[in-house]
Amino acid sequence: MSLLDIENLSLTIGDTQILKGVELSVAPGEVMGLVGESGSGKSMTALAVMQLLPHAARATGRVTFDGIDILAATEDQMCALRGDDIGMVFQEPMTALNPVKTIGEQVAEGIRWHTRASRAEAEDRARKMLDRVGLPEAKFPMSRYPHELSGGQRQRVVIAIACALKPKLLIADEPTTALDVVLQAQILDLLRDLVAESRMGLLLISHDLAVVIEMADRITILRHGEVMEAGDTARTLSEQLHPYTRQLAQASMHVPARARPHGIETARPLLEVEGVTRDYPGRRTSLFKRAPTIRAVDDVSLSMAPGQSVALVGRSGCGKSTLARMILALDRPSSGTIRFRDETITGKSEAELKPARRDMQVVFQDPYGSFDPRQKVEKLVAEPLHVLEKKPTSAERREMVAHALHEVGLGISDLDKYPHEFSGGQRQRLSIARAIITRPKLVVADEPVSALDVSIRAQILDLFAELNQKLGIAYLFITHDLTVARAITDEVLVMHDGKIVERGKTSEVLDHPQSEAAKALVTAAPDLHRAIAKRLREQG
Amino acid sequence: MTAYLLKRLAIAIATLVLASIVVFAVLEILPGDPARLMLGLNASADQVELLRNQMGLNAPLALRYLHWAGGLLSLDFGRSYTYSVPVIDLVRERLAVSLPLALIALALSTIIAIPVGLFSASRRGRAGDTVAMGAAQLGVAVPNFWFALMLIYVFAVWLRLVPAGGFPGWSAGVWPALKSLLLPAVALALPQAAILARVTRSALIEVLNEDYIRTARAKGLPHRAVLWRHALRNAMIPVLTILGLQFAFLLAGTIIIENVFYLPGLGRLVFQAITQRDLIVVESVVMLLVAAVIAVNLLVDLSYAVVDPRLRSRQ
Numbered sequence A: 001m002s003l004l005d006i007e008n009l010s011l012t013i014g015d016t017q018i019l020k021g022v023e024l025s026v027a028p029g030e031v032m033g034l035v036g037e038s039g040s041g042k043s044m045t046a047l048a049v050m051q052l053l054p055h056a057a058r059a060t061g062r063v064t065f066d067g068i069d070i071l072a073a074t075e076d077q078m079c080a081l082r083g084d085d086i087g088m089v090f091q092e093p094m095t096a097l098n099p100v101k102t103i104g105e106q107v108a109e110g111i112r113w114h115t116r117a118s119r120a121e122a123e124d125r126a127r128k129m130l131d132r133v134g135l136p137e138a139k140f141p142m143s144r145y146p147h148e149l150s151g152g153q154r155q156r157v158v159i160a161i162a163c164a165l166k167p168k169l170l171i172a173d174e175p176t177t178a179l180d181v182v183l184q185a186q187i188l189d190l191l192r193d194l195v196a197e198s199r200m201g202l203l204l205i206s207h208d209l210a211v212v213i214e215m216a217d218r219i220t221i222l223r224h225g226e227v228m229e230a231g232d233t234a235r236t237l238s239e240q241l242h243p244y245t246r247q248l249a250q251a252s253m254h255v256p257a258r259a260r261p262h263g264i265e266t267a268r269p270l271l272e273v274e275g276v277t278r279d280y281p282g283r284r285t286s287l288f289k290r291a292p293t294i295r296a297v298d299d300v301s302l303s304m305a306p307g308q309s310v311a312l313v314g315r316s317g318c319g320k321s322t323l324a325r326m327i328l329a330l331d332r333p334s335s336g337t338i339r340f341r342d343e344t345i346t347g348k349s350e351a352e353l354k355p356a357r358r359d360m361q362v363v364f365q366d367p368y369g370s371f372d373p374r375q376k377v378e379k380l381v382a383e384p385l386h387v388l389e390k391k392p393t394s395a396e397r398r399e400m401v402a403h404a405l406h407e408v409g410l411g412i413s414d415l416d417k418y419p420h421e422f423s424g425g426q427r428q429r430l431s432i433a434r435a436i437i438t439r440p441k442l443v444v445a446d447e448p449v450s451a452l453d454v455s456i457r458a459q460i461l462d463l464f465a466e467l468n469q470k471l472g473i474a475y476l477f478i479t480h481d482l483t484v485a486r487a488i489t490d491e492v493l494v495m496h497d498g499k500i501v502e503r504g505k506t507s508e509v510l511d512h513p514q515s516e517a518a519k520a521l522v523t524a525a526p527d528l529h530r531a532i533a534k535r536l537r538e539q540g
Numbered sequence B: 001m002t003a004y005l006l007k008r009l010a011i012a013i014a015t016l017v018l019a020s021i022v023v024f025a026v027l028e029i030l031p032g033d034p035a036r037l038m039l040g041l042n043a044s045a046d047q048v049e050l051l052r053n054q055m056g057l058n059a060p061l062a063l064r065y066l067h068w069a070g071g072l073l074s075l076d077f078g079r080s081y082t083y084s085v086p087v088i089d090l091v092r093e094r095l096a097v098s099l100p101l102a103l104i105a106l107a108l109s110t111i112i113a114i115p116v117g118l119f120s121a122s123r124r125g126r127a128g129d130t131v132a133m134g135a136a137q138l139g140v141a142v143p144n145f146w147f148a149l150m151l152i153y154v155f156a157v158w159l160r161l162v163p164a165g166g167f168p169g170w171s172a173g174v175w176p177a178l179k180s181l182l183l184p185a186v187a188l189a190l191p192q193a194a195i196l197a198r199v200t201r202s203a204l205i206e207v208l209n210e211d212y213i214r215t216a217r218a219k220g221l222p223h224r225a226v227l228w229r230h231a232l233r234n235a236m237i238p239v240l241t242i243l244g245l246q247f248a249f250l251l252a253g254t255i256i257i258e259n260v261f262y263l264p265g266l267g268r269l270v271f272q273a274i275t276q277r278d279l280i281v282v283e284s285v286v287m288l289l290v291a292a293v294i295a296v297n298l299l300v301d302l303s304y305a306v307v308d309p310r311l312r313s314r315q
Helices: A042-050 A075-081 A103-115 A119-132 A151-163 A181-198 A209-215 A233-239 A243-252 A320-327 A350-358 A377-381 A383-387 A394-407 A412-416 A424-436 A454-471 A482-488 A506-511 A516-524 A528-539 B002-029 B034-039 B045-054 B061-073 B087-122 B127-141 B144-158 B174-208 B211-218 B223-234 B236-252 B255-260 B266-275 B279-307 B309-313
Strands: A004-013 A016-026 A031-036 A057-065 A086-089 A169-173 A201-206 A218-223 A226-232 A271-280 A294-304 A309-313 A335-340 A360-363 A442-446 A474-479 A491-496 A499-505
Touching: A004 A042, A016 A031, A016 A042, A016 A057, A016 A201, A016 A226, A031 A042, A031 A209, A042 A057, A042 A086, A042 A169, A042 A201, A086 A151, A103 A119, A103 A151, A119 A151, A151 A181, A151 B211, A169 A181, A181 A201, A181 A209, A181 A516, A201 A209, A209 A233, A209 A243, A209 A528, A218 A233, A218 A243, A226 A233, A226 A243, A233 A243, A233 A528, A243 A454, A271 A320, A294 A320, A294 A335, A294 A499, A309 A320, A309 A482, A320 A335, A320 A442, A320 A474, A350 A360, A350 A383, A360 A424, A377 A383, A377 A394, A377 A412, A377 A424, A383 A424, A394 A412, A394 A424, A424 A454, A454 A474, A454 A482, A474 A482, A482 A506, A491 A506, A491 A516, A499 A506, A499 A516, B002 B061, B002 B279, B034 B045, B061 B279, B087 B127, B087 B174, B087 B223, B087 B236, B087 B266, B087 B279, B127 B174, B144 B174, B144 B255, B174 B223, B174 B236, B174 B255, B211 B223, B223 B236, B236 B266, B236 B279, B255 B266, B266 B279, B279 B309
Parallel strands: A031 A201, A031 A218, A086 A169, A169 A201, A309 A474, A309 A491, A360 A442, A442 A474
Antiparallel strands: A004 A016, A004 A057, A218 A226, A271 A294, A271 A335, A491 A499
């Protein structure tokens, strides 16, 4: 008997068809993985089960949970189910908790509401639940507010809220996407244990095949609101009968073709970072006292050759972005020097930095937030041109932008469009066009593909590889995703607590990590091959 | 938390000092000699000079500022040029009307606005919301003296429940005094309530789109509980800001309403003092209002910290 049965579920919002005849079931104690790219309707399926759909949404078909017809249930019946029999965990832990209520209040609230328990009783149960999810009393009293916790800790609180009443079904919508790999592994372990403890059904939604394979007994693959393939996880993924399944799996493991990088040994280093440290003053604890200074980057030295592709990997908060900002001369080191093209850039004025700025550009993580929505592509991509010695005429400018767009696979007709007319992947192409328009020698890319779907990610990685070969641009990739590092870089630097703890050839470091930090990253990183092999072994 | 408090307090005091310098300077620059005004057009130059000396108008500017500011601190605001009584007595008498009026109006405005805002936000786009916001639009657009006249017509002339105007003084008893403040307070409160309701609604709608509202719904809380327990407190910051501004307005910006109801309030005092060039009264009342506004702002800042724990732990 299934716990949750979704039969022929269709959903429209206005005139847009979001879901088309979705079929899915979850049995008690089973983990069902729901996989798909953005816009495939994964979250809408979950919200339909919770009946938390947007007002304009119209659902047809049948959703049965524990014998209850969900689509026909009244709001009161749904309130009784939500949080009691069905719990839900969301993607973004930073915003999923109410900032003005303590974590204790937020966990106890659902318990009090559903069980009519006294305040003390509910708080007692909330305390036990917080202990269970790994937030012990000594370090995390119930009086903590969400802003005093990190992302991973907040996600534990959200899980505590969802599981406080031992629900029969837990829906987890991309529960680890916003977390680094080590935290991801911890949260997934926690979810797995909770499922095993109380025979809870888990509907795990993710865009990451490797995560789902590690976790799920069965998977359902969704595309454009339709189920492409469904079945036993190991069999579905090892046989890859459906072309879309194959396409997803291949895109997840995609490695761009790259010839040997050119001229590493002979050339003078392009970038040299020597003993760079960055301190931030501690928070003021009272009028006259400050907490000790925070050392974000601690005595880091590195060097990069022209055309070399280097990955800077580490957990969130390890100082990799701070280091990148200093390399881009957007932040000043507290001590140490940075040389770019044999020229010291630390302590230079903005005017003196202009020639260096021409040769270094940046690509950011979020292809949505990094463009002014009210400007046209021509102007957006031409932005870095102001660092050129001679200001180009408008005809020259248009020519240069058109050329850059061509290089990233966009057309001349895109010149007069606005950013919202592009998809996420196309916008990341625009970011790259903007970065290469000045013909830089170094591009710093801060998590450039982590916001993209796997198939788009594969295309963008190809583009990076191609431009590296064609234009000889050196890359510094900042990432917590080891598959990206493996796919596109020659060397890897592992950063931990502000220090570089390990460095070497990418394949060597990732296959035989030496330092604790590198080992932790490698073991925690989901890997498709490894996961499928493990699944098959388990099933004999 | 203490650091936050001390910083806000320091800013408040600095603002007050700066404001006092500006008030003093502006009134010094304005044309018109209070001594000549008091003595009339026929006074001789010697007489005027004598009075100027008596009033201390010939002393150096800095000295006069210090004297004036020192007086303010000890609540000695000087003597009114026209009434020849201590300014503090005039102000005290008028505050007895204006302060209760402002407080009642503010309370009314809050009591009306917050429920209307909650109602509208929870029914966004539906008929109830449209009607409530239409009424609010009207409330913002229609001037308060028109409300005042309508209220007088209905409640004083027609129903004869309250007096049409005038103020019997608190010595006549609390109830009669309150009764005469009731209509003006309602007339003042309605447009303020309309503004506040719109602010409450839009702040709530913004908060209702936050992720943590979805978390609360996923806990099984019904809509009403989500609204009251999770949304309202998070929407309070813009509402408190507007409330602070409204209090300042209600304390001093009531000349028209005071005139409609023949109330001897602060607004009328300032108006008369300006027409009679009674600079010392103008200066004193303006400073008093500045102090009140700064105090209210300080209070609003503190209430932010009460509402939002993130402000408490920041510096």
